[in-house]
Amino acid sequence: MERTRVGSIDVIALVDTVQAYPAAGVYPKAADVASRYSGYLDGEGRVELNFGCFVLRDGATTILVDTGLGPESNGQLLAELAAAGVSRESVNAVIFTHLHMDHTGWNLDRATGKPNFPNARYLVPKGDWDHFGGQNDQFFKRDVAPLEALGRLDLLEGERVLTQSCVALPTPGHTPGHTSVVISSAGERGFILGDVVISPIDVAEPSLENSFDWNGTIAGETRRRLLDRLSGDGSLVGGSHLPAPGLGHFVRANGATSWKPL
Numbered sequence: 001m002e003r004t005r006v007g008s009i010d011v012i013a014l015v016d017t018v019q020a021y022p023a024a025g026v027y028p029k030a031a032d033v034a035s036r037y038s039g040y041l042d043g044e045g046r047v048e049l050n051f052g053c054f055v056l057r058d059g060a061t062t063i064l065v066d067t068g069l070g071p072e073s074n075g076q077l078l079a080e081l082a083a084a085g086v087s088r089e090s091v092n093a094v095i096f097t098h099l100h101m102d103h104t105g106w107n108l109d110r111a112t113g114k115p116n117f118p119n120a121r122y123l124v125p126k127g128d129w130d131h132f133g134g135q136n137d138q139f140f141k142r143d144v145a146p147l148e149a150l151g152r153l154d155l156l157e158g159e160r161v162l163t164q165s166c167v168a169l170p171t172p173g174h175t176p177g178h179t180s181v182v183i184s185s186a187g188e189r190g191f192i193l194g195d196v197v198i199s200p201i202d203v204a205e206p207s208l209e210n211s212f213d214w215n216g217t218i219a220g221e222t223r224r225r226l227l228d229r230l231s232g233d234g235s236l237v238g239g240s241h242l243p244a245p246g247l248g249h250f251v252r253a254n255g256a257t258s259w260k261p262l
Contacts, residue, residue, distance in 0.1 A: 001014055001015065001080045001083050002245040004262065006183045006184075006185050006189065006236050007184075007186030007187065008059075008185050008186055009166070010056070011054060011055070011056060011183070011190060011238065011247070012054065012055040012056075012084045012086065013053075013238060013245035013247045014052060014054065014055065014076075014077055014080035014081065014084065014245070015050060015052055015076065015244045016051045016052065016068030016069050016073075016106075017051050017069055017073050018050050018244055019048075019049055019051065020042055020048045021046055021049065022045065022047075023037075025211060026199070027047075027201065027210055027211070029209050030208055033201065033208070037204070040201050047198075047201070049198065050240070051102050051240070051241065052239070052240050052241070052244065052245060053065060053077055053240075054238045055084065055086055055091075056181065058163040058166055061093070061162075062086065062090050062091050062092050062093075063091070063094075063166065063181075064091045064120070065094075065096075065097065065194075066095075066096055066097055066103040066240060067096075067143075068103070069101070070106050073105070075106065077105075077106050088117050088118065091117040091119065092121070093120055093121050093162065094107070094117055094121070094123065095123040096123065096124055096128070096179070097125075097178060097181075097193075097195065098174060098177065098179065099128040099129070099144055099177075100212070101139035101140075103194075103240070104139065104143040105139075105143060107144065107147065115147075122147045123160075123162075123168070124144065125156050125170070126156060127157075127176040128175050128176060128178070156168055156179060158170060162181070165183055165184055166182070166183055167182045168182075171193075171194065171226065172215075172218055173213060173217075173218035173219030173220070174194070174195040174212065174214060174222075175195075175214045178222075180194050180226075183236075188236075190235055191230055191238070192238040193226070193237055194240055196219075196239075197223060197227075197239055197241075197242065197259075198241050200242065202223060204258060206223040206224045206227055206257075230250045231249075231251060234249065236249065237249055243259075
């Protein structure tokens with residue numbers, strides 16, 4: 001858990017868990033990725049991915065961005081929230097960057113089926129609701145579909161003002177409805193990225209396709225556009241899978257962009 005601020009907005013990075021994957025599995029079209037980017041890999045040549053979530057506090061409003069992998073992976077989101085002094089009851093909105101199962105795992109209590117965040121609206125990108133709802137996706141059925149019957153679901157289309165300082169922004173490619181959160185407060189900027197960037201390798205080589213993107217072409221275009229924007233304006237960046245706890249900046253020097261953690 002790490003806490004920082006963007007203007008008057010509290011930004012709290014939470015780590016549900018960390019897992020590592022073979023580089024060739026994450027970047028299957030790049031046979032030499034392990035040799036070219038060995039400095040970004042662990043000792044076994046794997047890409048270590050953080051499974052992170054973020055809390056944004058804007059005055060009396062508390063927003064949770066994503067809910068991690070969940071209890072089956074020994075996820076620590078609920079413990080991380082408690083350590084940060086954020087009660088589940090205080091969360092007003094849960095917004096999903098997208099509906100992959102590693103972002104929806106703590107939505108509901110497994111024993112009771114009740115929302116883990118009892119006073120929150122759950123804000124779901126409509127593009128992902130339509131996409132995953134049309135598939136036989138067990139995790140969508142377990143974690144997301146019940147929110148509609150519980151009367152907790154709000155679908156997002158296009159840009160959506162969340163608070164005075166926070167706006168949901170479509171950033172498609174990783175999934176059809178992938179959404180990020182833009183923060184602007186007191187002349188400072190922040191950007192909760194979701195999975196537009198998976199690892200520092202994507203920052204260095206944004207055209208490199210990874211195995212998790214729904215549409216590699218659209219994802220690459222979104223990635224390049226946002227790397228240009230965020231390295232140019234100095235935004236604080238929160239990335240779901242960037243090295244824990246996932247907070248830092250994109251920095252451009254000599255024509256190359258890199259990830260600089262806080």
